Amino acid sequence: MKNLVAYFSASGTTKKVAEKLSKVAEADLFEIVPKVPYTDADLNWMDKKSRSSLEMADKSSRPEIVRKALDTSKYDVIYLGFPIWWYVAPKIINTFLEGYDFSGKTIILFATSGGSGFGQTAKFLQSSAPKATIKAGKLLNGNPSESSLSAWVKELKL
Secondary structure (H helix, E strand, C coil), X not given: CCEEEEECCCCCHHHHHHHHHHHHCCEEEEECCECCCCCCCXXXXXXXXXXXXXXXXXXXXXXXXXXXXXXXXXXXXEEEEEECECCEXXXXXXXXXXXXXXXXXXXXXXXXXXXXXCCCHHHHHHCCCCCCEEEEEEECCCCCCHHHHHHHHHHHCC
């Protein structure tokens, strides 16, 4: 069984967790890169006109990503990480899921958050990868140790 850790990180926090997780899960690592990088001003959730606020308010928003070759057929399990924005995954995660074929794959979500949980994230993402099984995984805030990540991966019994 081959695993993949795919992640989007706007500020670097999720990237650090993804790198550790890929090591303990013995998984390949794939970064979801926005075509237009996010600035601090874009991420200002207090500004209703900031880029992230506008994207999250528009259910049809699909921020463009840098398309990179990804052969999803090589993977059984995909760990998909992102920061929580407005209690759900950023819209760029929908762009990623809709841009590749995840038919028959198990997608385990992980996230970093300043305070909110997963909410309805798994349900909201399912329509972007209807032939995959998407499971809400775990919030991995702070700086989780490799041993705690390893224990979580074992708990999943994949």
